[in-house]
Amino acid sequence: MFGLIGKMRAQPGKRDVLLDILLRGTEHMPGCLIYIVAKDPADPEAIWITEVWNDHASHEASLSLPSVQAAISEGRPHIAGFDSSTPIEPVGGVGVPSASPAALPLE
Amino acid sequence: MFGLIGKMRAQPGKRDVLLDILLRGTEHMPGCLIYIVAKDPADPEAIWITEVWNDHASHEASLSLPSVQAAISEGRPHIAGFDSSTPIEPVGGVGVPSASPAALPLE
Numbered sequence: 001m002f003g004l005i006g007k008m009r010a011q012p013g014k015r016d017v018l019l020d021i022l023l024r025g026t027e028h029m030p031g032c033l034i035y036i037v038a039k040d041p042a043d044p045e046a047i048w049i050t051e052v053w054n055d056h057a058s059h060e061a062s063l064s065l066p067s068v069q070a071a072i073s074e075g076r077p078h079i080a081g082f083d084s085s086t087p088i089e090p091v092g093g094v095g096v097p098s099a100s101p102a103a104l105p106l107e
Numbered sequence: 108m109f110g111l112i113g114k115m116r117a118q119p120g121k122r123d124v125l126l127d128i129l130l131r132g133t134e135h136m137p138g139c140l141i142y143i144v145a146k147d148p149a150d151p152e153a154i155w156i157t158e159v160w161n162d163h164a165s166h167e168a169s170l171s172l173p174s175v176q177a178a179i180s181e182g183r184p185h186i187a188g189f190d191s192s193t194p195i196e197p198v199g200g201v202g203v204p205s206a207s208p209a210a211l212p213l214e
Contacts, residue, residue, distance in 0.1 A: 003143070003145055005112060005155055005157065019198055022200075023198070023199045023200065026200065026201065027201070029201070032201050033201070033202065034141060034143065034200075034201055034202040034203075035200040035201035035202065035203075036110070036141065036157060036159060036195075036197055036200045036202070036203055037197070037198055037199055037200040037203070038110055038195035038196055038197040038198060039195065039196040039198060040193065040195060040196075041194055041195070041196050042193075042194070048112060048193070048195045049200075050112065050143060050157040052143060052202075086147065086149075086155070087148055087149070088143075088145035088146065088147060088148070088155045089145055089146040089147075089148050090143055090144070090145040091126055091130070091144055091145060091146060092130045092144055093129075093130060093133065093141075093142040093143050093144040093156075094133065094134070094136070094139050094140070094141055094142035095140065095141040095142065095143070095159075095202055096141075096142075096143055096144070
């Protein structure tokens with residue numbers, strides 16, 4: 001599995017607009033196991049995103065999806081910047097598959 | 108919903124032991140919707156945890172569960188420290204319930 005933890009900063013007053021775009025644009029992404037969109041309660045412009053993917057390739061491929069491309073275009077004017085983006089290697093937990101479906105042999 | 112994103116540091120060479128304790132100790136926690144345990148590929152001692160809970164109370168209550176208490180006791184000698192712990196307010200996404208079951212009216 002591959003994952004990312006990132007902190008994004010919205011333009012002043014635009015966090016809710018950006019959250020809505022993020023939620024709509026990321027509904028149907030093949031290979032995406034978890035995509036948590038969250039507000040930072042201590043920072044009125046900050047958004048935290050934690051992603052878990054089958055593998056790095058499925059994350060890369062998602063960036064070319066029309067729905068994701070549209071969300072990037074629509075969201076860009078409302079983004080002030082990215083404070084951090086940390087790749088992670090998920091190993092398990094609640095809601096995390098114990099084995100990646102993509103890693104199972106095809107029948 | 109309530110959430111946390113934290114970075115924990117294992118004692119040198121003890122990350123795998125600590126990961127195993129974390130995964131076993133957090134399997135059955137009422138109100139826990141997501142608990143992602145991940146390695147930091149760029150830092151051999153670092154562990155990232157992203158948690159999503161029905162509410163803050165269910166997270167607090169989990170700290171008193173015997174299984175969690177046992178994991179804390181077993182894990183503590185292998186923990187060097189905590190680099191960060193950020194409360195988050197999850198709003199949705201893939202794998203995140205759109206409405207908290209705890210928030211639904213009881214029948």
